[in-house]
Amino acid sequence: MKHLLMLGASHAHIHLLSTLAKAPLTGVRITLLAPYPRQLCSGVMPSFVAGHYTLDDCAILLEPLLQNTDITWVHGHAAALNVQKKILTLEDGSTHAFDVLSINTSPVQDRTRIEQLMPGAREHALFARPLESFAALWPKVVELGQKKPLRVAIIGGGAAGFELACAVAHRLPNAAVTLLSGNTPIGANYPTKVQALMTRALRVRGITMIQERAVALAAGEVALSGGARLACDVPLIAVGAQAPAWLQASGLALDAQGFVAVDACQRSTSHPQIFAAGDVATRVDLSLPRSGVYAVSAEPPLARNLRAVLAGIDPSPYLPQHTTLNLLSCGNRRAIASWGQWSAQGLWAWWLKNWIDRSFIKKYSLR
Numbered sequence: 001m002k003h004l005l006m007l008g009a010s011h012a013h014i015h016l017l018s019t020l021a022k023a024p025l026t027g028v029r030i031t032l033l034a035p036y037p038r039q040l041c042s043g044v045m046p047s048f049v050a051g052h053y054t055l056d057d058c059a060i061l062l063e064p065l066l067q068n069t070d071i072t073w074v075h076g077h078a079a080a081l082n083v084q085k086k087i088l089t090l091e092d093g094s095t096h097a098f099d100v101l102s103i104n105t106s107p108v109q110d111r112t113r114i115e116q117l118m119p120g121a122r123e124h125a126l127f128a129r130p131l132e133s134f135a136a137l138w139p140k141v142v143e144l145g146q147k148k149p150l151r152v153a154i155i156g157g158g159a160a161g162f163e164l165a166c167a168v169a170h171r172l173p174n175a176a177v178t179l180l181s182g183n184t185p186i187g188a189n190y191p192t193k194v195q196a197l198m199t200r201a202l203r204v205r206g207i208t209m210i211q212e213r214a215v216a217l218a219a220g221e222v223a224l225s226g227g228a229r230l231a232c233d234v235p236l237i238a239v240g241a242q243a244p245a246w247l248q249a250s251g252l253a254l255d256a257q258g259f260v261a262v263d264a265c266q267r268s269t270s271h272p273q274i275f276a277a278g279d280v281a282t283r284v285d286l287s288l289p290r291s292g293v294y295a296v297s298a299e300p301p302l303a304r305n306l307r308a309v310l311a312g313i314d315p316s317p318y319l320p321q322h323t324t325l326n327l328l329s330c331g332n333r334r335a336i337a338s339w340g341q342w343s344a345q346g347l348w349a350w351w352l353k354n355w356i357d358r359s360f361i362k363k364y365s366l367r
Contacts, residue, residue: 001029002310005088005098007078008105009034009062012277012302014364019303021068028310030071031096033078033088037062040131042107044357046329048135049167052354055135057361064366078105081250083271102306103260103276106130107241114237118155120217125235128160141234145172151231153222155214156238157181158189159328162198164238166331169205178208178230180222182239185211190326193343194336201330201345241279255282264317266302275309277302283320327353 004025006013009032017032038059047053066073076090081101088096109129115122126141128134144150152175154165165179179186179202186209187198202209214235216223222230243258253261253270260276261269261284268274269284277300305315327349328336335349 001027002099003097004028004030004306004310005096005101006030006032007088007101007103008278008280009036009039010104010106010278012300013102013104014039014060014065015300016303016306017062017065017069017071018364018366019299020071021065024069025307025310030069031098032062032066032071032073033076033090033096034062034073035075035077036132039106040135041357041361042131044361045131045135046163046167046331047354047357049138049164050170050329050331052333057358058135060361060364061366065364067366078244078246080246081252083251083274086273099273100306100310101274102302103274103280104278104302105244105280107279108244109237109239110242110245112245113242114239118214118217118237121235121237124217124219125155125237128156128164128236128238129241142171144233145175149174149176150233151176152178152234152236153214153230153232154179154236154238155222156240157184157186157211158238158240159187160240161238162187162202163329163331164236165207166201166205166329168236168331169207170331176208177206178210178232180214180224180230181209181211182213183211183225191338191341191343193341194326194328194338197336197343197345198328201334201336205331244280247280255284257282264319265305265315266318267305267315275302275306327356329353 038061040058044053044058048055048058076092078088079091080089086098107129109127111122126137150172152168154161157179161179165177169177185195187195213225214222215225217235220231222232222235224230247254247258252268255261259282260280262276262281263269266275266277301318308315323340326338330336333350334347335353336345337349
């Protein structure tokens with residue numbers, strides 16, 4: 001039998017798992033490698049921080065998805081990959097051979113790298129990822145914040161930093177919240193109009209914005225790139241995700257940032273027996289196939305192509321949407337919506353985001 005090794009339980013793998021009881025892969029043995037009994041959905045975590053959602057509201061349980069299947073579930077984190085021998089090694093030293101490997105892991109924050117950029121981060125900071133660790137520690141911050149006013153610094157000016165800053169300000173109204181955006185303005189990857197809405201939302205909530213980098217952390221303070229020191233009780237690191245460190249020595253083709261380079265079929269550009277999707281992968285082959293035909297399907301492309309390859313059929317390329325709806329939570333049941341160059345803000349946008357998020361989780365929650 002062919003052996004499919006599924007590493008991680010992010011959105012693409014969650015979908016595939018939800019289909020395997022009714023539509024199993026004939027002649028295929030499947031092993032799922034996932035460290036936690038649930039998958040926390042990153043898009044709703046700011047609502048957990050703000051107090052609008054419980055942690056259960058943010059989670060998809062894996063065990064119900066595996067019922068009535070022959071999938072073997074192994075708890076653990078990846079440590080190394082040998083693409084020549086087709087073997088994945090976990091942190092506990094166990095090894096798992098495969099015929100086809102699918103990587104769909106959650107984003108990570110490389111603490112070794114962050115510590116080099118911000119000495120003291122490991123000892124003094126609260127990291128936004130992994131989500132399970134953050135979710136376990138955040139209630140303790142809330143408890144402390146209910147006893148005394150806190151000085152909270154959010155390090156990272158992207159979408160995650162913005163949403164967390166707004167959520168913290170809502171949950172801890174007596175806290176002094178500062179957002180450090182680094183060398184770029186708040187929401188630098190968004191259109192100018194969205195940046196303006198984000199800046200206005202932060203000002204309305206009394207959040208201080210500083211366009212400087214955090215260069216070191218110590219007890220009670222954050223050292224800034226301009227030479228000043230910011231008084232801080234809780235530094236929260238919300239910088240963008242990095243690629244898992246174990247990919248570097250794997251032999252896989254990677255992009256400049258170390259993420260798995262994949263083609264239009266979400267297949268490794270160097271090793272066709274390996275697929276990757278989500279935050280761990282970057283599509284580098286943007287050319288049209290010779291036929292000029294792209295697959296159109298309601299099923300996510302990773303699930304569709306894994307089924308095809310394991311059945312001996314060529315995978316089909318897909319064309320990502322050029323424009324997508326983006327919704328940023330503002331903490332107080334308001335959100336910023338953007339579609340291309342169009343943007344708006346209001347209660348309706350939060351209710352739309354809330355409906356989309358809850359519908360997604362409900363779809364895969366077989367409780």
